[in-house]
Amino acid sequence: MIELAKNGFSAVLMHFRGCSGKANLLPRSYHSGDTADALEFLAKLKKDCPNAKLFGVGYSLGANMLLKLLGEMAEDSPFTAALAISAPMRLDICANAMNKGLSRFYQRRILKDLIRALRIKYEKHDMRSLIGLRKEEISDLKTFWEFDEAYTAPIHGFSSALDYYEKCSSRQYLKNVKTPTLIIHALDDPFMMPEILPQSGELSNSVRLEISECGGHVGFIAGSLFKPIYWSEKRMIEFFREFL
Numbered sequence: 748m749i750e751l752a753k754n755g756f757s758a759v760l761m762h763f764r765g766c767s768g769k770a771n772l773l774p775r776s777y778h779s780g781d782t783a784d785a786l787e788f789l790a791k792l793k794k795d796c797p798n799a800k801l802f803g804v805g806y807s808l809g810a811n812m813l814l815k816l817l818g819e820m821a822e823d824s825p826f827t828a829a830l831a832i833s834a835p836m837r838l839d840i841c842a843n844a845m846n847k848g849l850s851r852f853y854q855r856r857i858l859k860d861l862i863r864a865l866r867i868k869y870e871k872h873d874m875r876s877l878i879g880l881r882k883e884e885i886s887d888l889k890t891f892w893e894f895d896e897a898y899t900a901p902i903h904g905f906s907s908a909l910d911y912y913e914k915c916s917s918r919q920y921l922k923n924v925k926t927p928t929l930i931i932h933a934l935d936d937p938f939m940m941p942e943i944l945p946q947s948g949e950l951s952n953s954v955r956l957e958i959s960e961c962g963g964h965v966g967f968i969a970g971s972l973f974k975p976i977y978w979s980e981k982r983m984i985e986f987f988r989e990f991l
Contacts, residue, residue, distance in 0.1 A: 754988075757796075757799075761788045776865075779808045779835065779838060779915055780811070780915020780916075781903070802830075802990075803826045803828075803829035807965055808835065810831035810834035810917075813829060814831050814917035814920060817829055818919075821923050824926040827990045828926065828986065829928045830929050830983050831917075831929070833964050834932070837916050837943040839912040840942050844938055844939055850938055857891075927953050929955045930955065931967070932944065932956070932959070933964070933967065935961050944956070962979070
């Protein structure tokens with residue numbers, strides 16, 4: 748947001764439900780294919796700034812949601828251009844990758860936060876009747892597959908974790924994208940396997956895919972330790988300037 752402001756853009760951030768520091772009051776939460784709230788957000792922006800060009804940026808889970816949204820909206824997209832960084836375009840493959848090697852450390856960290864938030868919901872809602880688990884049982888959920896099977900899928904209307912992953916993975920939506928879109932991905936992303944990457948035939952003519960050998964997960968830091976260069980932010984400005 749600092750880089751955007753430095754280059755003349757007015758930046759605004761959309762928080763997913765429960766991620767802003769304020770609790771989401773409903774039994775449901777958010778997920779990586781949840782585009783309904785983004786549509787409400789965009790409608791408000793267009794109402795407040797009807798003459799402004801709108802550029803979209805998504806990181807990680809948010810990047811998957813953004814790509815899915817662009818595919819769903821197709822010609823009706825309000826964006827002038829969009830950028831997706833380190834998007835988990837195949838959620839099932841990414842969930843498997845997070846259960847291997849050092850990625851399991853991050854899986855534990857993230858699950859700890861998700862389970863903490865779910866415990867709070869038990870204090871305000873009859874979650875046992877909604878998802879079939881007692882409050883003390885949710886601590887037994889050790890992987891994203893288990894958490895999404897137990898909570899994310901049933902609370903958001905999916906039949907299973909696999910059903911959720913299959914319907915919300917953005918890769919299948921890329922062929923429908925009509926907005927000029929740049930996808931940036933690193934081959935050394937520890938949370939994803941190269942198998943998540945789309946083939947050229949899966950991309951519409953509006954989508955560019957730039958693959959870097961290095962960059963990690965939403966990292967892409969060049970330069971030196973004392974003079975780092977945040978490459979993806981520079982690339983973002985460069986790309987958006989093509990459409991000003």
